[in-house]
Amino acid sequence: xxxILEFKNTLISGFAALEKSLNGQSKKAFHSVRKEALxxxxxxxxxxxxxxxxxxxxxxxxxxHTFNPLSDASLLSSADVQKxxxxxxxxxxxxxxxxxxxxxxxxxxNLPEGLIVKxxxxxxxxxxxxxxxxxxxxxxxxxxxxxALSTAYTFDGAFINVKAGKVIEDSVHILFITDSRNEKLIxxxxxxxxxxxNSHASVLEHYVSLQDDVYFTNAVTEVVVEENAFFDxxxxxxxSKKAFHISRMEINQKRSSNxxxxxxxxxxxxxxxxxxxxFNEDGGECTLNGLFMIEGSQLSDTHTLIDxxxxxxxxHEHYKGILDDSSRGVFNxxxxxxxxxxxxxxxxxxxxxLLSTDAVINTKPQLEIFADDVKCSHGATIGQxxxxxxxxxxxxxxxxxxxxxxLLHAFASDVVKSIKLQPVxxxxxxxxxRKFNQ
Amino acid sequence: xxxxxxxxxEELANQEYKYGFVTDIESFTLPVGLNEDIIRQLSAIxxxxxxMLEWRLxxxxxxxTMEEPHWSNVKYPAVNYQNLSYYSAPKKKPxxxxxxxxxxxxxxxxxxxxISLEEQMRLSGVAVDAVFDSVSVATTFKEKLGELGxxxxxxxxxxxxxxxxxKKYLGSVVPSTDNFYAALNSAVFSxxxxxxxxxxxxxxxxxxxxxxINAANTGQFERTxxxxxxxxxxSYLEGCTAPxxxxxxxxxxxxxxxxxxxxxxxxxxxxxxxxxxxxxxxGIYNFVTKRGACRGVNSKISWTQVETGSAIxxxxxxxxxQGDNSIGEFYSVALTNNRQQADTGxxxxxxxxxxxxxxxxxxxxxxxxxxxxxGLVKIARKAENARNFSQCDSLLIGDKCGAHTFxxxxxxxxxxxxxxEATTSKIGEDQLFYLNQRGISTEDAIGLVVNGYCKEVFxxxxxxxxxxxxxxxxxxxxxxxx
Numbered sequence: 076x077x078x079i080l081e082f083k084n085t086l087i088s089g090f091a092a093l094e095k096s097l098n099g100q101s102k103k104a105f106h107s108v109r110k111e112a113l114x115x116x117x118x119x120x121x122x123x124x125x126x127x128x129x130x131x132x133x134x135x136x137x138x139x140h141t142f143n144p145l146s147d148a149s150l151l152s153s154a155d156v157q158k159x160x161x162x163x164x165x166x167x168x169x170x171x172x173x174x175x176x177x178x179x180x181x182x183x184x185n186l187p188e189g190l191i192v193k194x195x196x197x198x199x200x201x202x203x204x205x206x207x208x209x210x211x212x213x214x215x216x217x218x219x220x221x222x223a224l225s226t227a228y229t230f231d232g233a234f235i236n237v238k239a240g241k242v243i244e245d246s247v248h249i250l251f252i253t254d255s256r257n258e259k260l261i262x263x264x265x266x267x268x269x270x271x272x273n274s275h276a277s278v279l280e281h282y283v284s285l286q287d288d289v290y291f292t293n294a295v296t297e298v299v300v301e302e303n304a305f306f307d308x309x310x311x312x313x314x315s316k317k318a319f320h321i322s323r324m325e326i327n328q329k330r331s332s333n334x335x336x337x338x339x340x341x342x343x344x345x346x347x348x349x350x351x352x353x354f355n356e357d358g359g360e361c362t363l364n365g366l367f368m369i370e371g372s373q374l375s376d377t378h379t380l381i382d383x384x385x386x387x388x389x390x391h392e393h394y395k396g397i398l399d400d401s402s403r404g405v406f407n408x409x410x411x412x413x414x415x416x417x418x419x420x421x422x423x424x425x426x427x428x429l430l431s432t433d434a435v436i437n438t439k440p441q442l443e444i445f446a447d448d449v450k451c452s453h454g455a456t457i458g459q460x461x462x463x464x465x466x467x468x469x470x471x472x473x474x475x476x477x478x479x480x481x482l483l484h485a486f487a488s489d490v491v492k493s494i495k496l497q498p499v500x501x502x503x504x505x506x507x508x509r510k511f512n513q
Numbered sequence: 514x515x516x517x518x519x520x521x522x523e524e525l526a527n528q529e530y531k532y533g534f535v536t537d538i539e540s541f542t543l544p545v546g547l548n549e550d551i552i553r554q555l556s557a558i559x560x561x562x563x564x565m566l567e568w569r570l571x572x573x574x575x576x577x578t579m580e581e582p583h584w585s586n587v588k589y590p591a592v593n594y595q596n597l598s599y600y601s602a603p604k605k606k607p608x609x610x611x612x613x614x615x616x617x618x619x620x621x622x623x624x625x626x627x628i629s630l631e632e633q634m635r636l637s638g639v640a641v642d643a644v645f646d647s648v649s650v651a652t653t654f655k656e657k658l659g660e661l662g663x664x665x666x667x668x669x670x671x672x673x674x675x676x677x678x679x680k681k682y683l684g685s686v687v688p689s690t691d692n693f694y695a696a697l698n699s700a701v702f703s704x705x706x707x708x709x710x711x712x713x714x715x716x717x718x719x720x721x722x723x724x725x726i727n728a729a730n731t732g733q734f735e736r737t738x739x740x741x742x743x744x745x746x747x748s749y750l751e752g753c754t755a756p757x758x759x760x761x762x763x764x765x766x767x768x769x770x771x772x773x774x775x776x777x778x779x780x781x782x783x784x785x786x787x788x789x790x791x792x793x794x795x796g797i798y799n800f801v802t803k804r805g806a807c808r809g810v811n812s813k814i815s816w817t818q819v820e821t822g823s824a825i826x827x828x829x830x831x832x833x834x835q836g837d838n839s840i841g842e843f844y845s846v847a848l849t850n851n852r853q854q855a856d857t858g859x860x861x862x863x864x865x866x867x868x869x870x871x872x873x874x875x876x877x878x879x880x881x882x883x884x885x886x887x888g889l890v891k892i893a894r895k896a897e898n899a900r901n902f903s904q905c906d907s908l909l910i911g912d913k914c915g916a917h918t919f920x921x922x923x924x925x926x927x928x929x930x931x932x933x934e935a936t937t938s939k940i941g942e943d944q945l946f947y948l949n950q951r952g953i954s955t956e957d958a959i960g961l962v963v964n965g966y967c968k969e970v971f972x973x974x975x976x977x978x979x980x981x982x983x984x985x986x987x988x989x990x991x992x993x994x995x
Contacts, residue, residue: 127584131923414912414913415912417912427924429924429926429927429929430927431927432894432926432927433894434925434927435923435924435925436922436923436924437921437922437923437924438921438922438924439919439920439921439922440918440920440933440935441917441918441919441920442907442916442917442918442935442937443915443917443918444907444909444915444916444917444937445914445915446909446912447909447910447911447912447914447939448912448939449909449937449938449939450936450937450938451935451936451937451938452934452935452936452937453918453933453934453935454932454933454934454935455920455922455931455932455933456930456931456932456933457922457924457929457930457931458929458930458931458932459927459928459930
């Protein structure tokens with residue numbers, strides 16, 4: 076109990092310091108949103124396992140720590156950053172260190188016309204109308220204590236705005252580096268991606284850390300995909316194996332828009348990802364794919380919600396998990412088809428492999444359907460590697476270890492192969508090979 | 514859809530509940546309300562031994578500390594538990610030796626229900642332990658079963674005649690503290706059925722019970738306990754119809770099954786209680802706790818249910834697979850129409866090695882109804898080589914109904930193989946078109962498609978029930994074409 080109080084109080088008292096550091100920004104309209112969210116945070120309770128949405132994820136280990144919301148500027152050289160970027164693969168790179176944007180380490184030269192890439196702080200500073208219109212409008216704080224906290228501490232993060240009709244060939248790499256150095260930092264990146272009418276863009280959200288530190292990332296990302304726009308999102312979570320990662324992504328889709336998300340979760344002792352997509356107009360298309368590969372005592376929890384509020388929308392969801400040692404995985408995929416959302420197609424698939432006797436998986440694919448002219452299905456499997464496949468490989472002279480590696484690699488490939496960003500795909504392939512084909 | 518069709522549908526939808534009638538038999542009813550005195554009185558009326566009263570009181574005291582659960586996907590006005598009468602019995606207690614001694618009016622009721630006891634005795638060889646508002650009035654084939662050592666009697670009789678068995682097994686699968694409704698049932702259950710199959714005996718006939726809720730305002734609290742000793746086999750049928758009522762009636766039954774080594778229990782239910790009128794007024798609340806324990810090795814418990822009635826159905830017939838190589842099965846058809854609500858499914862708890870479970874659930878929602886499947890497959894850490902296959906399909910008829918699935922899969926053993934599949938769709942237009950083209954009306958075509966859709970479950974039902982279930986489905990579907 077006292078842990079929780081301390082956890083909360085540090086964050087409440089830290090707000091005053093944040094206000095000071097905001098300078099002029101605290102006089103802007105958005106600041107009242109921050110204050111309101113802080114009040115909500117103050118009055119809300121942390122979810123416990125009696126809460127259906129947190130049934131299998133006990134967050135009390137997070138609350139045992141006291142996290143510092145304000146970090147001093149960390150000085151990293153471009154050499155430190157270099158090991159996380161994919162060579163020259165990404166033309167545009169945004170680097171955040173401990174939640175703060177570092178333009179000197181970023182590569183944002185020669186941005187094409189119609190692509191706006193800047194930090195939320197900078198956009199707020201110049202009264203960007205797009206930010207004003209969308210920021211904080213989709214990820215609401217009510218009943219969501221971590222979102223309330225994020226909203227209260229909204230300061231920096233990535234803002235990407237693709238103007239109407241622009242097709243951006245090159246992807247943006249957004250790199251969040253945490254350099255906690257035993258300081259137990261909490262970083263709260265707040266991202267906003269707006270793809271306007273008929274535009275096309277892709278983004279990589281990438282979370283890494285320099286050392287194996289204890290810290291807490293509480294990320295909130297809002298995505299708006301307007302009419303006929305196409306937005307491709309990849310999230311690569313490689314936090315330290317001691318870190319806590321809680322993230323929420325809210326996607327708002329307009330008419331005939333297309334949104335694709337791939338979430339690859341590898342790090343964090345406790346990681347929780349909420350991905351919520353809503354079809355606000357007809358004809359949208361949404362793909363949510365994911366892969367989590369965990370070991371040790373890691374816990375990875377993914378909650379997705381696809382809200383078919385309007386007719387003629389399609390959604391595809393495919394999540395895969397590989398669990399080793401005493402790791403625990405949670406997958407909860409909810410699909411709601413509202414009463415008028417006829418001609419909906421919603422397909423969901425969740426496959427998991429347990430590699431050890433101590434690993435646990437809890438999965439709950441959930442359909443809530445209120446319309447009749449729909450095709451919805453979900454499937455979930457949990458198992459181990461196919462013995463017949465192993466046997467086949469053996470008859471071909473391939474031993475247990477290599478055979479196992481090959482099959483696991485193939486298992487993960489389903490999801491990995493559908494990632495469109497080539498360098499990321501290659502990178503994950505390398506990780507897979509390293510892990511399974513020793 | 515043409516306007517004539519709409520008219521026809523409306524006509525059909527407005528059909529009165531076929532089995533809605535009240536038998537006018539003088540009944541003895543306890544005053545409304547619930548307190549320890551009522552329980553003492555109830556226990557005294559039933560001439561129960563001391564241990565039963567203690568057990569009831571313990572359950573009641575625990576119940577007082579519990580809160581009504583609200584997590585299900587159903588909505589209903591709050592039930593006032595102090596406003597119910599907990600016991601109602603026909604005053605003229607008929608002698609049990611011969612059917613001729615049974616109250617003629619009572620027998621007429623059974624005739625109306627289509628379960629004429631003589632006919633059943635003569636033709637189908639089904640022994641019926643008919644429960645008429647809490648007191649068993651006629652038990653057939655008892656002697657024949659007695660020769661094999663099978664005990665098939667009303668629960669109160671079993672408490673009196675076989676207290677050692679009741680004491681040993683009562684509450685061993687569903688403890689009196691299990692949940693709100695189970696605790697309430699444990700405190701106030703009036704009667705029910707008791708079956709004991711001795712070692713190595715295969716019950717030669719399907720055992721069956723009809724539950725019927727009669728006197729107004731009495732919640733029905735049935736308690737069923739079935740024990741299959743080593744190598745025993747029994748198939749048990751439970752069927753329900755209830756008369757029309759305006760006030761909601763609460764039905765909170767508890768069913769416990771125990772299968773020891775190599776034993777098998779097959780439990781089939783056809784439930785067609787009054788579902789309320791088309792605005793959802795009246796109707797039965799069916800909040801039932803059903804659970805079976807496969808205690809022994811190679812044991813098997815199979816649940817088959819066809820749920821078409823009740824305003825609200827809220828139950829999860831479950832299997833605890835403790836014994837190695839034990840098998841649990843769940844086959845369900847749940848049909849909801851008008852404003853009915855169903856939240857049903859199963860729990861398969863795998864504890865033993867090489868345990869297997871199969872779940873086939875078919876939900877059909879029509880009208881403005883809500884139908885949910887909620888299931889849990891849990892593979893414990895020590896349950897090596899457990900295997901589960903689940904399939905839950907939903908069929909939607911009309912655009913104002915809802916179908917929901919909440920499957921929980923909790924797996925803690927890597928050798929487990931668990932598969933879950935769910936689909937939701939409407940009846941294929943091309944299928945209907947094809948049948949129309951062959952001169953089959955839309956109404957019949959839907960009946961045909963739905964029956965085909967449920968075939969997987971129906972084929973698990975005993976013969977007599979399968980026929981009844983198919984008819985029931987067609988009747989329940991009438992007027993739902995949308």
